[in-house]
Amino acid sequence: MWFVIQTLTSAGVGLVHQIxxxxxxxxxxxxxxxxxxxxxxxxxxxxxxxAHGFGCDQTMWRFLTPELSKHFRIVLFDYAGxxxxxxxxxxxxxxxxxxxxxxxxxxxxxxxxxxxATLIGH
Numbered sequence: 115m116w117f118v119i120q121t122l123t124s125a126g127v128g129l130v131h132q133i134x135x136x137x138x139x140x141x142x143x144x145x146x147x148x149x150x151x152x153x154x155x156x157x158x159x160x161x162x163x164x165a166h167g168f169g170c171d172q173t174m175w176r177f178l179t180p181e182l183s184k185h186f187r188i189v190l191f192d193y194a195g196x197x198x199x200x201x202x203x204x205x206x207x208x209x210x211x212x213x214x215x216x217x218x219x220x221x222x223x224x225x226x227x228x229x230x231a232t233l234i235g236h
Contacts, residue, residue, distance in 0.1 A: 146225040150191040150218060151198040154226070156183030161228055163189045165219065167236035171197025174236060189231070191222055 146152070153172060162182060164175050172190035179188055193215060195204035208214035223231065 143225040146221045149194055149200045149203040150222060151200075152222060152226070153190040154187065155179060155190070156186050156188045158184075158186035161187045161189060161231040163191075163219065163222070163228070163231045163233045165191070165215075165233060165235040166193065166196065169196075170236065171199075173197065189222065189226060189228070191218075193218060 151172070156179075164172070164179075166172055166174050171192045175188075175190060179190070182188055192199035194209065195201055205214070208217075219233065222228070
């Protein structure tokens with residue numbers, strides 16, 4: 115299956131995505147922060163977006179972040195249904211495919227106005 119995800123922002127409406135050309139009403143910055151329990155640490159010029167793996171949460175990075183945060187801005191988050199995320203935001207249909215998780219990453223980048231980052235996944 116072929117998917118194209120294009121991220122757009124719309125003032126006052128929240129984040130809007132297009133999947134295969136079909137607009138999808140997104141979430142506001144605050145909604146994304148609550149859904150994914152976003153934590154930002156460090157103050158470097160370059161951003162590292164650190165995505166945990168299945169059955170984990172953002173605390174899995176706790177041994178790396180003290181050193182990395184000396185050199186980079188670190189964005190940690192929990193995917194819906196994990197850690198301290200909003201459990202009610204988990205949707206089995208959405209997260210039954212990788213595109214659902216990718217959409218969360220683009221929502222986080224939009225909410226934090228991240229234009230360039232290195233994505234580190236586990």
